[in-house]
Amino acid sequence: MKPVRTTLLGATALAAILGATAFGIAQAANQDVVAIMGATVFDGTGAAPHPANVIIRDGRIAEVGPNVKAPRGAKVIDAKGEALLPGFFDLHTHWTPGGVPATTPQIATAYVSTGVTTVSDFNAAPESFAPRRQWLSTLVAPHVNFAARMSTPGGHGADWADTATTKWVNTPEAARAAVKALVPYKPDLIKAFTDGWRYGVAPDNTSMDEWTLTALVDEAHKNDLKVFTHTVSVDRGEVAGRAKVDVITHSLQDRRLDAEAIDIIKAGGTSDTPTLAVYEPVKPGQPARDPDESPNVKQSFKKFDNALHNAKALHDAGVTIALGTDAGMPGTPHGVSTLHEMELMVRAGLTPTEALMAGTAFSAKVINLLSDRGTIEKGKRADLVLIKGEPWKTISDVRKTDRVLIDGKLVFGPGAPPLTANQATAMPSVPAKAAIDDFERADGRSSLDTLRTDDPDGGLDRTVEISQVIARGDQGHALSVNARMSMKPRPYAGVIIPLTRGSIQPVDARAFKGVRFEVRGDGDYSLGVSTSGGRWSAPFAAGSAWTTIEIPFSALKPAGERGAKGEWTASDLTEVEFMGGRKGGEKLWMEVDNVVFF
Numbered sequence: 001m002k003p004v005r006t007t008l009l010g011a012t013a014l015a016a017i018l019g020a021t022a023f024g025i026a027q028a029a030n031q032d033v034v035a036i037m038g039a040t041v042f043d044g045t046g047a048a049p050h051p052a053n054v055i056i057r058d059g060r061i062a063e064v065g066p067n068v069k070a071p072r073g074a075k076v077i078d079a080k081g082e083a084l085l086p087g088f089f090d091l092h093t094h095w096t097p098g099g100v101p102a103t104t105p106q107i108a109t110a111y112v113s114t115g116v117t118t119v120s121d122f123n124a125a126p127e128s129f130a131p132r133r134q135w136l137s138t139l140v141a142p143h144v145n146f147a148a149r150m151s152t153p154g155g156h157g158a159d160w161a162d163t164a165t166t167k168w169v170n171t172p173e174a175a176r177a178a179v180k181a182l183v184p185y186k187p188d189l190i191k192a193f194t195d196g197w198r199y200g201v202a203p204d205n206t207s208m209d210e211w212t213l214t215a216l217v218d219e220a221h222k223n224d225l226k227v228f229t230h231t232v233s234v235d236r237g238e239v240a241g242r243a244k245v246d247v248i249t250h251s252l253q254d255r256r257l258d259a260e261a262i263d264i265i266k267a268g269g270t271s272d273t274p275t276l277a278v279y280e281p282v283k284p285g286q287p288a289r290d291p292d293e294s295p296n297v298k299q300s301f302k303k304f305d306n307a308l309h310n311a312k313a314l315h316d317a318g319v320t321i322a323l324g325t326d327a328g329m330p331g332t333p334h335g336v337s338t339l340h341e342m343e344l345m346v347r348a349g350l351t352p353t354e355a356l357m358a359g360t361a362f363s364a365k366v367i368n369l370l371s372d373r374g375t376i377e378k379g380k381r382a383d384l385v386l387i388k389g390e391p392w393k394t395i396s397d398v399r400k401t402d403r404v405l406i407d408g409k410l411v412f413g414p415g416a417p418p419l420t421a422n423q424a425t426a427m428p429s430v431p432a433k434a435a436i437d438d439f440e441r442a443d444g445r446s447s448l449d450t451l452r453t454d455d456p457d458g459g460l461d462r463t464v465e466i467s468q469v470i471a472r473g474d475q476g477h478a479l480s481v482n483a484r485m486s487m488k489p490r491p492y493a494g495v496i497i498p499l500t501r502g503s504i505q506p507v508d509a510r511a512f513k514g515v516r517f518e519v520r521g522d523g524d525y526s527l528g529v530s531t532s533g534g535r536w537s538a539p540f541a542a543g544s545a546w547t548t549i550e551i552p553f554s555a556l557k558p559a560g561e562r563g564a565k566g567e568w569t570a571s572d573l574t575e576v577e578f579m580g581g582r583k584g585g586e587k588l589w590m591e592v593d594n595v596v597f598f
Contacts, residue, residue, distance in 0.1 A: 035070035039079035087117025087383035089363030092324025099328030108141035110335030115385030128502025145188035155206035157193035172215030241268035251307030273324030494579030528577035534564030
């Protein structure tokens with residue numbers, strides 16, 4: 001009998017071992033699973049808020065329901081008494097050095113900490129898309145959609161940017177060609193500055209005609225790109241509707257919409273992001289103002305009243321209202337402005353629920369992302385925000401952010417890891433290469449494989465500039481710059497050579513002493529060197545004969561309004577620029593070759 005007893009004991013022990021092993025395997029398999037338990041879920045589908053548990057696996061929502069159990073070994077978030085919503089969207093932002101915050105990691109933090117998990121950036125040049133996407137992948141950041149920009153010559157958005165940053169078009173043929181030129185950069189959408197109305201403070205000299213806009217939209221749609229337009233007046237809203245623009249990305253403010261205009265916009269399938277936050281005359285934290293204190297102030301209140309009225313009128317007519325803010329512009333800080341936009345929608349007459357829908361599912365819909373995110377449903381991306389409140393009753397509760405998840409990972413709130421990756425203000429520098437540009441590449445790019453860009457002064461009347469690579473006899477090729485100065489106090493022209501693609505990642509040039517180049521021209525010029533902290537410059541002169549000039553870093557001084565703050569270090573350089581100014585109406589020429597660090 002002893003052998004039998006031994007066998008029975010062995011079977012019992014084996015069962016225990018197998019059970020423990022299975023328990024361990026289950027725990028290990030579920031260690032990256034997140035279970036949000038006991039929340040009141042606003043799922044963005046139109047259903048009323050309801051109690052439910054949400055299970056997240058591999059960054060996606062795996063299960064949703066009131067009776068769903070937390071898998072063994074899952075990371076459990078006790079959300080009793082809290083609201084769970086899809087992460088918020090902001091479809092109109094500018095990640096610009098002039099905004100608040102002013103640097104990419106800090107902007108990312110501002111959005112993550114307010115539950116904004118998807119944004120569109122309208123500020124980036126196409127050359128910068130790839131390096132910025134790479135940089136964002138190293139940060140704790142929302143999903144960022146990059147917009148490729150188009151405008152008319154001298155139009156809004158083209159009154160400061162180069163033609164690589166904002167394509168200039170004023171014919172259907174030019175619009176189609178510009179879209180095709182942008183496609184290789186893999187933009188997420190097109191932003192077209194189509195309205196030349198300057199809010200009543202300047203004449204409309206630059207609106208895009210309907211034929212050009214229609215061709216632009218058609219070509220963009222052929223390439224699966226949505227088109228958002230800077231449209232701020234009712235007449236141009238009608239043009240957007242007839243051209244079948246996807247989204248008008250501002251309020252219509254010059255007057256109140258009539259039924260005919262609304263019908264045209266609706267018939268075009270056009271949606272609206274009113275960006276009320278940027279137009280609010282008295283922003284949060286600012287002192288109260290008397291609308292009658294000046295004609296300009298009175299006009300700003302009137303335009304804002306039109307904006308509120310027209311947003312509600314479009315909504316009531318069945319036009320989809322989504323969320324954008326123009327954050328990064330004055331008085332419109334990143335992150336909190338997204339939440340305030342929903343408050344302003346309620347002020348315009350939407351219900352809190354309708355404002356939440358605009359900030360979640362409807363924004364996902366108009367950017368063509370609803371199949372991926374924007375609602376809390378099985379299979380959707382787990383971009384979620386937990387709020388200590390009931391924002392469908394009191395919209396200001398959207399400010400009570402408790403926790404935020406992006407791709408199923410807890411990124412903000414109790415239990416989230418510190419945002420260490422977001423502490424820096426710039427990408428880590430890479431070592432600078434000695435050769436900057438010898439102008440010998442046949443594809444028009446620099447020796448560093450970067451895209452040179454013209455840099456004329458801004459405004460409606462801009463300096464007319466042509467830069468091109470020309471033959472230099474037996475010396476190969478050189479860069480030629482020719483310009484006719486605009487009629488303004490300090491006109492200028494220049495050519496920028498980025499030191500890395502898109503001028504995003506700085507270079508460390510401390511192994512060198514300065515910049516050397518060969519040049520000839522017709523007078524005085526400046527060498528500019530941009531850094532992460534601003535711009536530096538030094539003067540030089542050139543005559544009709546070729547000469548070699550060396551400018552040591554020690555000769556550089558902070559340059560004008562964009563001048564650098566702090567000490568020169570040579571550790572964070574982003575661009576080298578050759579520039580010159582003359583009197584209004586005068587001409588300038590310059591030829592440059594063999595630009596190197598020495």
